[in-house]
Amino acid sequence: MGTGAPSAQADPTDGVDFWRAPERGGWLDKQGEYIKTWRRRWFVLKQGKLFWFKDSTITRASVPRGVILVATCLTVKGAEDVLNRKFAFELSTPRETMYFVADSEKEKEEWINSIGRSIVQHSRSVTDDEIVDYDSGQPTTGDRS
Secondary structure, eight states, X not given: OOOOOOOTTOOTTTTOOTTSSOSEEEEEEEEOSSSOOEEEEEEEEETTEEEEESSSOXXXXXXXXXXXXXXXXXXXXXXXXXXXXXXXXXXXXXXXEEEEEOSSHHHHHHHHHHHHHXXXXXXXXXXXXXXXXXXXXXXXXXXXX
């Protein structure tokens, strides 16, 4: 199901205008992948990708510190009991589980809901043009009903 090995010039943003109108954006603490320290990062969820940056001033020239393809994620759920930290949640892929801490319960729930919706939308390789209106049997587009 993979897309093959990435090229040396692979663009992790894959053409996503992450600096403009994100589905969700905000500060989260993220646990490091190898050295398990916590770092505060600005996260942007857009078009099935979760980007993170060192600061919240995002422009076209900004370079993400990392990106998670939401379609590869299996679950997103609360993780206070796992980490013994308030407002913690986890995002799991087949290869790893990543941990995050929000600033409040409300923020945590909003991130879980937003990422969860994105997982559902992007886990099936369905584009807007491929969604069929079962009442009419015709493909739908964003501006037709």
